[in-house]
Amino acid sequence: MVSYLAQRFLSLLFTLLLATIAIFGMMHAVPGGPFTFTQGVLSPAAMHNIMVRYGLAEPIWRQYLNWLWQLLHGYLGIPFEEPTMTVNQLIASAWPITLIVGGLTIVLSYTLGLFFGCIAAIKHNTWIDSVITAVVSTIGVALPNYVIGFLMIEVFAVRLGWLPVGGWGTVEDVIMPVIAFSLYPMALMERYTRASTLEVTYADYVRMGRARGLSERHLLWKYILRTSLIPLITIMGPWIPNILTGSIFIEATFSLPGLGAYFTTASLRRDYPLIMALVLIVAALWGLCFILSDIAYVLVDPRVRLQGVSR
Amino acid sequence: MSDQGQGPAVGVATKGPGGSGTPLLEIRDLSVSFPLERSTIHALQGLSLHVRAGERLGVVGESGSGKSVTAQSVMRMVPSPGRVTSGQILFEGHDILGLSSAAMHDVRGGQIGMIPQNPLSSLNPVITIESHFLEVLSLHLGLSKAQGRQRAVEALRSVGIPDPLTRIHEYPHRLSGGQRQRVIIALAMACQPRLLIADEPTTALDVTIQAQILELMDDLVASSNLGAVLITHNLGIVAGHCDRVVVMYAGRVMETATVFDLFDRPSHPYTVGLLRCVPRLTRTRSRVFETIPGLPPQVTTISTGCPFAPRCPRAADRCRTETPPLEPLAPAHLVACWDPVDQGAAVAK
Amino acid sequence: MTAVPVAAGPPVPTAARRSSDSFWHAAWYRYRQNRLALVAGVVAVFILLVGILAPWIAPHSDTATDLSSVLAGASWHHWLGTDQIGRDTLTRAIWGDRTSMTVAIGAPVVGLVIGLPLGILAGWWGGVFDWVTLRLYELFQMVPTILAALLFIIVFGVNVWKLALFIGITLWVGFSRLARAQYLALRERDFVHAARALGAPSWRITLVHILPNAVGPIIVFFVQQIPYVIFTAAGFSFLGLGIQDPLADWGKMINDSVTYLPIDALLVLVPIGCIGLACLSFSFLGDGLRDALDPTSR
Numbered sequence: 001m002v003s004y005l006a007q008r009f010l011s012l013l014f015t016l017l018l019a020t021i022a023i024f025g026m027m028h029a030v031p032g033g034p035f036t037f038t039q040g041v042l043s044p045a046a047m048h049n050i051m052v053r054y055g056l057a058e059p060i061w062r063q064y065l066n067w068l069w070q071l072l073h074g075y076l077g078i079p080f081e082e083p084t085m086t087v088n089q090l091i092a093s094a095w096p097i098t099l100i101v102g103g104l105t106i107v108l109s110y111t112l113g114l115f116f117g118c119i120a121a122i123k124h125n126t127w128i129d130s131v132i133t134a135v136v137s138t139i140g141v142a143l144p145n146y147v148i149g150f151l152m153i154e155v156f157a158v159r160l161g162w163l164p165v166g167g168w169g170t171v172e173d174v175i176m177p178v179i180a181f182s183l184y185p186m187a188l189m190e191r192y193t194r195a196s197t198l199e200v201t202y203a204d205y206v207r208m209g210r211a212r213g214l215s216e217r218h219l220l221w222k223y224i225l226r227t228s229l230i231p232l233i234t235i236m237g238p239w240i241p242n243i244l245t246g247s248i249f250i251e252a253t254f255s256l257p258g259l260g261a262y263f264t265t266a267s268l269r270r271d272y273p274l275i276m277a278l279v280l281i282v283a284a285l286w287g288l289c290f291i292l293s294d295i296a297y298v299l300v301d302p303r304v305r306l307q308g309v310s311r
Numbered sequence: 312m313s314d315q316g317q318g319p320a321v322g323v324a325t326k327g328p329g330g331s332g333t334p335l336l337e338i339r340d341l342s343v344s345f346p347l348e349r350s351t352i353h354a355l356q357g358l359s360l361h362v363r364a365g366e367r368l369g370v371v372g373e374s375g376s377g378k379s380v381t382a383q384s385v386m387r388m389v390p391s392p393g394r395v396t397s398g399q400i401l402f403e404g405h406d407i408l409g410l411s412s413a414a415m416h417d418v419r420g421g422q423i424g425m426i427p428q429n430p431l432s433s434l435n436p437v438i439t440i441e442s443h444f445l446e447v448l449s450l451h452l453g454l455s456k457a458q459g460r461q462r463a464v465e466a467l468r469s470v471g472i473p474d475p476l477t478r479i480h481e482y483p484h485r486l487s488g489g490q491r492q493r494v495i496i497a498l499a500m501a502c503q504p505r506l507l508i509a510d511e512p513t514t515a516l517d518v519t520i521q522a523q524i525l526e527l528m529d530d531l532v533a534s535s536n537l538g539a540v541l542i543t544h545n546l547g548i549v550a551g552h553c554d555r556v557v558v559m560y561a562g563r564v565m566e567t568a569t570v571f572d573l574f575d576r577p578s579h580p581y582t583v584g585l586l587r588c589v590p591r592l593t594r595t596r597s598r599v600f601e602t603i604p605g606l607p608p609q610v611t612t613i614s615t616g617c618p619f620a621p622r623c624p625r626a627a628d629r630c631r632t633e634t635p636p637l638e639p640l641a642p643a644h645l646v647a648c649w650d651p652v653d654q655g656a657a658v659a660k
Numbered sequence: 661m662t663a664v665p666v667a668a669g670p671p672v673p674t675a676a677r678r679s680s681d682s683f684w685h686a687a688w689y690r691y692r693q694n695r696l697a698l699v700a701g702v703v704a705v706f707i708l709l710v711g712i713l714a715p716w717i718a719p720h721s722d723t724a725t726d727l728s729s730v731l732a733g734a735s736w737h738h739w740l741g742t743d744q745i746g747r748d749t750l751t752r753a754i755w756g757d758r759t760s761m762t763v764a765i766g767a768p769v770v771g772l773v774i775g776l777p778l779g780i781l782a783g784w785w786g787g788v789f790d791w792v793t794l795r796l797y798e799l800f801q802m803v804p805t806i807l808a809a810l811l812f813i814i815v816f817g818v819n820v821w822k823l824a825l826f827i828g829i830t831l832w833v834g835f836s837r838l839a840r841a842q843y844l845a846l847r848e849r850d851f852v853h854a855a856r857a858l859g860a861p862s863w864r865i866t867l868v869h870i871l872p873n874a875v876g877p878i879i880v881f882f883v884q885q886i887p888y889v890i891f892t893a894a895g896f897s898f899l900g901l902g903i904q905d906p907l908a909d910w911g912k913m914i915n916d917s918v919t920y921l922p923i924d925a926l927l928v929l930v931p932i933g934c935i936g937l938a939c940l941s942f943s944f945l946g947d948g949l950r951d952a953l954d955p956t957s958r
Contacts, residue, residue: 252899283803
């Protein structure tokens with residue numbers, strides 16, 4: 001187990017490195033830097049000073065190594081757009097918001113998705129199944145979450161005034177973004193859960209359990225659900241980092257000061273330190289979640305051994 | 312153990328047409344059909360058979376003859392959309408088809424044990440062998456964990472699994488196919504049922520294991536005076552391990568007799584054809600495999616007439632229009648044929 | 661045992677059997693049974709046709725502005741009203757259909773073109789090639805697709821084709837994985853062994869023998885990506901990063917009309933309705949295809 005973990009971590013680091021190099025290169029490949037969009041037109045001398053100040057005058061590979069060196073010291077640089085803060089501070093102030101929304105979304109969408117999926121599968125071929133599948137699938141899939149968010153704002157905030165229009169600060173601010181964000185993952189979760197559970201319902205060992213007289217309830221919990229939920233780990237795992245790093249669309253719609261907004265503005269303004277930091281966080285989260293879900297799989301399914309797990 | 316594929320069985324069964332008293336299991340005129348989208352499949356049509364305690368009944372037939380559906384019907388586990396359309400199934404005199412759900416759960420495993428075809432997929436992969444036993448033992452016999460554990464170890468030992476104390480804690484995927492089948496047999500026997508139904512229990516195993524499993528089952532049946540139904544398409548197995556035989560075709564019984572009578576004096580043309588199909592190691596004359604021309608039907612319409620008529624070399628007009636009833640040719644030897652093969656002048660092999 | 665003459669005659673006709681259905685026939689039959697999928701299929705085809713025929717069926721010119729009737733509601737002249745500078749909403753919606761559908765179909769095509777060969781090679785050859793491919797998957801999966809596409813847009817600019825390309829690039833991993841899994845499984849099948857034993861070259865086996873068998877789930881996956889691409893493309897337009905004026909796509913129409921919501925709700929509802937219809941129909945189409953092509957998944 002230990003050697004396996006070590007192996008995975010090393011390969012994760014390696015891939016992270018590659019990812020950062022790729023992004024770094026791409027950012028610098030395009031003409032125009034962070035200061036070509038400033039208010040006025042700067043004189044060449046002023047421009048040169050700024051470039052030197054921010055370390056942008058050096059050759060690219062040097063810049064990358066500088067960044068890497070600083071990173072190893074836990075320093076992510078200074079964002080160009082907010083020179084008074086460090087990237088660390090900026091992220092520290094924005095990410096918790098994204099995390100809260102993301103975390104709540106995961107909890108809501110996963111539990112509801114699992115619940116509905118199980119019921120739909122158990123009541124397969126009855127109206128309950130048809131209704132659940134139709135409603136849940138339709139809701140999640142018909143409209144993009146930001147459009148739904150927008151409609152929700154219109155109805156619940158503007159027309160009815162029950163909930164705030166946007167911004168961040170109170171408990172109510174969380175409700176609509178989380179609900180809007182949860183619909184799609186919930187629909188997907190319901191679908192996968194239903195499919196997995198259905199597959200197991202007709203399995204030989206379930207029938208044999210029934211042939212031994214085991215009650216339907218016993219069969220449901222110990223035979224069907226216990227095994228149908230296992231494959232869901234490989235599905236649930238990779239979504240988590242996606243959700244935890246937020247949706248730029250949702251954050252824009254509800255005016256949430258989270259990471260998503262920064263990503264958009266940072267990209268637009270070529271704010272290299274900020275972009276690199278964001279990419280790094282996202283990539284690291286992904287890698288971590290992959291490893292964790294592999295481990296969870298091994299713990300939950302006695303048939304799986306670590307060596308056999310390949311992505 | 313008889314040599315398989317050597318023609319008429321050479322004195323095999325250790326009991327005579329065994330059993331005594333009222334039948335343990337009696338199926339009367341059972342019909343089961345599967346209404347599908349485009350048609351209805353009549354899997355069983357008026358099937359009748361019986362098994363006594365201490366007796367091993369073989370049920371033989373090709374794929375699609377309805378053997379498995381018969382087993383499923385007794386357990387009331389016919390997969391939907393199948394349903395029993397008429398007939399009775401009496402177990403120890405009680406009508407199984409009329410039992411409540413709860414009562415049926417008791418019957419399954421507690422009174423009737425089932426051994427399925429595919430041991431590799433018949434055990435729950437995420438619980439230990441021990442758990443499998445504890446489940447049924449506490450359910451049917453009300454045993455505590457400690458008692459259950461002990462019973463489980465004994466059960467494993469009795470089916471010949473080495474080192475049961477450690478095996479008990481393992482997961483099914485760690486055992487080989489043969490071992491899993493033994494575990495399943497042990498599970499089926501664990502709650503001391505009175506009837507065992509084995510649906511092609513050795514088809515998925517290799518030949519040496521097959522022999523061991525079948526011997527094991529014989530021993531268990533003999534020592535506990537169980538009734539057993541052995542469903543198979545392998546005539547050799549029937550010859551070696553059954554007391555009586557039922558030959559099925561297209562959801563109906565074609566012939567039923569003791570093992571001796573069936574192999575010695577097969578009377579239904581289908582049975583005759585089946586026996587001819589078994590390749591003989593000693594016959595040097597012909598080098599061609601015998602077959603029964605044609606394919607078994609998918610029974611989608613209830614027709615009158617003998618279902619075997621299209622393939623029968625002795626078919627007459629009557630066979631195509633009137634369904635032959637199952638009638639006794641000799642005591643305990645019933646045939647459903649208008650013109651059964653006369654075995655009076657039996658030629659020695 | 662007495663000798664019983666077994667008639668040596670011509671093969672006896674058996675009870676009537678249906679002529680064996682080919683896989684595609686059976687799939688089509690199953691698909692037809694599914695009413696929801698049928699309807700969805702018809703709607704999806706309709707949407708595609710509207711997009712293709714846009715230049716000929718749009719009632720007004722795409723850019724013509726009729727400043728005399730601005731933000732008008734539905735009328736005989738303008739079936740779905742007009743927008744803030746007098747453009748006919750129906751026309752905009754139709755042209756938006758064309759734009760959105762170009763991206764919605766183009767992106768999965770890009771993903772397919774990149775991902776399929778890689779997946780086939782990884783699944784068929786295995787070994788080092790497979791190892792590298794798996795690392796590539798990890799690498800590309802680390803950057804969430806939306807952010808990656810966003811970066812591309814910012815770096816390289818955007819128009820309809822670029823949008824399709826960028827989003828398409830982020831899709832390749834899905835196609836590749838699927839193809840790889842299919843080929844890994846089918847590689848071991850007997851018909852492949854038979855082909856090899858007969859000396860068929862690899863390219864022939866992979867393309868002529870295996871591909872038709874593998875193609876089912878790939879088709880389903882393709883169709884399932886369409887709603888996702890519609891979302892994403894519309895999302896970018898919603899943020900102002902997607903299609904630019906004077907072109908329209910549905911996301912942009914929503915974005916443009918949001919400020920006028922209190923005055924003219926129809927203007928917002930039309931693109932929302934279009935997106936919803938498109939997403940739903942392709943989603944259900946995808947489900948229907950999946951159920952038809954793989955009967956084991958109920």
